[in-house]
Amino acid sequence: MNKIQQQIFDTQLAANSLVIYRNLLLNDRIVKKYLKMLEITSEEKPIPAVVSAYHDFLSSLIEENKICGEPLVGNLWQDHILNLILADENPFSLRCEKIGLHEIEQPLIELAERDLALLKILHDFNFVAFTSYIQEKSAQCTDFTAMLTMKGSKSFPYPKTYYEQKQKIKILLNNSPAWNKNISDLAKFYKNTGCGKFARYWAFKWADTENGGKLVGIPEPDPILLENLIGYEEQKNEVLRNTRQFVQGFGANNMLLYGDRGTGKSSTIKALIHEFGEDGLRMVEVTKDRLIDLSNIVAELRDRPYRFIIFVDDLSFEEHETEYKYLKAILEGSLEPAPENVLIYATSNRRHLIREFHSDRAEDEAKAQDTLQEKLSLSDRFGITVVYLSPDQEKYLDIVEGIAESKGINIEPKQLREMALKWELWHNSRSGRTAKQFVEDLLGKMASNKEDDVIENKSNN
Incomplete structure (x- = not known):
């Protein structure tokens, strides 16, 4: 077995031995292409297949670098591995995010240290030797120096504070000879900035996919700031007061902002992201037709150490629509209480969110009053109602x-x-x-x- 074959074998063994960070192999398309490239090469497939697999992998890395939009650390492959480690949601990173390293069980720490040592092998893969090996058999292989010389962005995406901290830990790991010795630095990063999607994004939307609903991060949320909203000072202060109490861990209420169109109800709520994002506030926008998924959304937010506002814009229901029942169950009325880190903020042009007809009052049936009260009770379940009227x-x-x-x-x-x-x-x-x-x-x-x-x-x- 020559040197390059030994390197490939060692790298494959390291990748397949991951435990805590195993999702990197299962879920990331670039890592999958990387491992496929190694597999084809180790099995001595025809050289056109090896060359194709390598360039497919290289193309994906270049595309990822173009999309990523943050400063590059190391070469493209090294930067990608570092990004995956810092974003991964696994038992170790989630526990660090919530309680910190000192309270984590020692066996979990040891498994994480072991995985970091294995990931270091992937990070240090010698592509110069690898491409030289292929070029001995084919002149059609791109030299890896193309990847080494590529430049990343010089600016940080939104939110800038997260990416600045991320850059520091990436540089530290890239220059470290032994990642398992940096376990405390990595744990501190997870604790201070969080891990996964809730660290990278402050705003989300609940999107319907083939596999059901999914939280999708919004890289650049509406840039509106509270200071840009002129007027309605009393209303804004009430929203600010309740939200500040919520972010600080004190008692707070679900809120309904209702009133005339164009008065700034939605803008006031969206501006809260920029006001409290650095303090751990996250916002999830849910459309009326996806209220049926509220229990699934809340379940995904429940155990994270952030404060979440579920934002429902332009909320109102017609006679035949029954999605309001799912909202009522979350606001108040379900056997399982809503988690203390989740509130619902809604806007509407109606004070009573469900359209009421005179027939509801005049209907001659024994349960007519019960039917009416069920419709009117939805808006009453919001603890605070703020009114926005058209200005004179x-x-x-x-x-x-x-x-x-x-x-x-x-x-x-x-x-x-x-x-x-x-x-x-x-x-x-x-x-x-x-x-x-x-x-x-x-x-x-x-x-x-x-x-x-x-x-x-x-x-x-």
């Missing part, structure tokens, strides 16, 4: 001026107000959304140097 004219103009000032628009106040009132008249609506749309339109005109449009607006008024 003066408040609308205040919102316009506040947004314009935040955008750096320098127009004489009287002219700005006259233009805003004309916009409101044309769009038959007075709300924070209308004010924002007006300012965005004004910004577009100014950026396009359409000064005549601005002057014309003034003269027509």
Whole structure:
């Protein structure tokens, strides 16, 4: 057995001996292609098959690097292995995330140390020797130096704080001769930043797939900040107060934000991600038609050391829709109580979330009153209700001026107000959304140097 054959054998043995980090073999497509490449080479398959397997693996690594968008540590393969280790949700990383290294059972620590030593073998695989071996038999193999010289991004994705900490531990491991000696550093990373999807993302959506519902991370959630929302200070402060209590581990309530369209209900909730994300708040958006999956969603969130808001936007039900029963069971009424780390925040244009007909009151049946109360009880199960009403004219103009000032628009106040009132008249609506749309339109005109449009607006008024 020559050196390259011995290297392949040792690497295959290391990969197949993983226990705690075994999901890296089972679930990652690039690792699967890597192991397939080694298998084809060790079995001395025809050289075209070896070359094809190698380039398929290399192509996937380059594609992954393009998508990843974070600074590269080591070569593409080394960076990929490090990313997998830091993101993996396994018994060791999950326990570190929740309780820290010092409270974990020693046998689990020893298994993790053993796996890290094995993963180090994969990380250090000598691709220069490997490609030289193949090139002896074929001139069609790409030299691995192409991978060594590729550059990663110089900036960090969102959330930046997580990726900055991740970069530090990646550099530490990449330069370490023995990863099992870095077990405390890795455990500290898991404890401080978390592991898996809830560390990498602050916002999620519940998506329907062929295999059922699945939490999908949102890399770049809506960038709206609370400071960008002009007006409704009392309402925002109430939402902030309840959410802050929740994040800090104190008593807090499910919330219903209802009122007129365009008043900032949804934006207020979405802005909470940026306000409390670094403190451990995570948000999961669930559409009305997926409320049937609420119990599965809550089960996935229950044992994680984060605070979760399940966000249901534009919530209302027609007479024939029964999904509200699943929401009622989570809010209050199920034998199994909702976990203390999960709250539900919903928005609606209706105070009573289920459409009520006069026939419900007039229906001549013994249980008519019970039917009516069941419909009306849903909104009552939210502990806090915050009302957002359309602003009067003066408040609308205040919102316009506040947004314009935040955008750096320098127009004489009287002219700005006259233009805003004309916009409101044309769009038959007075709300924070209308004010924002007006300012965005004004910004577009100014950026396009359409000064005549601005002057014309003034003269027509």
